[in-house]
Amino acid sequence: MSESTSEADLEAAETADDLQSYVESPIIMATVRVVSPFVFTYGLYLMFHGADSSGGGFQGGVVVATVMLMLGIAFGIDPLREWVGEATLVLVVAGGVAAFVAIGVGTVVAGGGFLDYSAYGIHHASKYGIEVVELFIGVIVAGTITGLFFAIDAGKDGGDNE
Amino acid sequence: MNLELPLIAFILATALATAVLRDVLAAIIAFATYSLGIAVVWVVLQAPDVGLTEAAVGAGVTTVLFLLTIAKTVRPSGDRVLERLDVPALGVTVLIVAVLATTLGALPEIGAADTTVITSDVTQYYLEHAYKEAGVKNAVTAVLAAYRGFDTLGEAVVVYSAGVGLLVVLGKEVFA
DSSP states (O other), X not given: OHHHHHHHHHHHHHHHHHHHOXXXXXXXXXXXXXXXXXHHHHHHHHHHHTTTSSOOHHHHHHHHHHXXXXXXXXXXXXXXXXXXXXXXXXXXXXXXXXXXHHHHHHHHHTTXXXXXXXXXXXXXXXXXXXXXXXXXXXXXXXXXXXXXXXHHHHTTSSSOOO | OOOHHHHHHHHHHHHHHXXXXXXXXXXXXXXXXXXXXXXXXXXXXXXXXXXXXXXXXXIIIHHXXXXXXXXXXXXXXXXXXXXXXXXXXXXXXXHHHHHHHTTGGGSOOXXXXXXXXXXXXXXXXXXXXXXHHHOOSOHHHIIIIIITHHHHHHHHHHHHHXXXXXXXXXXXXXXX
């Protein structure tokens, strides 16, 4: 009886310890250092090249967000959050939506329909318009996923632990 | 080479493992491999855009978010590896699968040229005009960002709203 109780205590202590501690692993840190620039580039490639091959803003945004997830896992989420800054993510996401709407309204102002890129009258307006819009979609998605990551992690301290 | 049968066996095995494993961490890992299998299914079905999304979101991001979430949970005590069988739930699941399986016969072959999707006027219009009118080679992107740009704005706002909704629920102004 007493043995099982102490075991349960030990387990609870382990879980509480898991909550606080971030394990610094040189292997994970080195791997993330090497891999993350390539993943980031691949995310941008998906956003820009989505017009001519598979991919697009949504997929590219998720891949860019995984860079932030990797950095958080390797170097600790709290330092990463401080590095990013408190209000930055909210500004980035809101700015992405505002830019998307602005592009759409801009075509109406220029005399076309909503998001009718050819109204801008530049060479290959539609192609460049699509690529810019994909980029802003990527910004919105990457910002939101990183925000979800930070917000869920912030729940680990405080609140009830039962 | 016949890829379909081993693929389906892999997906069924990982789905079953997700359902019956008692340890939540093990179930999450099984679920990530299941998502990877589904991503390959999308590629087999010639939908690389969807496969890319499934691999990035299903196998990647949600796994990490799940892992963060279970940090607050406690491992179940005892040595049992598998969950006890829940007979009513199993019955309901088998019934749903049986109902869905009745539609299998109506599906066309993968890549069949005479399906209504291919022969439809809408599809043909986009395939013929997308490059001329939108200037991009990927017809999916042309429909997504040019022809249905307003819908895509809505989708982007849905993602934005998910973030805002989370902040409202948490009663915070920043993601921290």
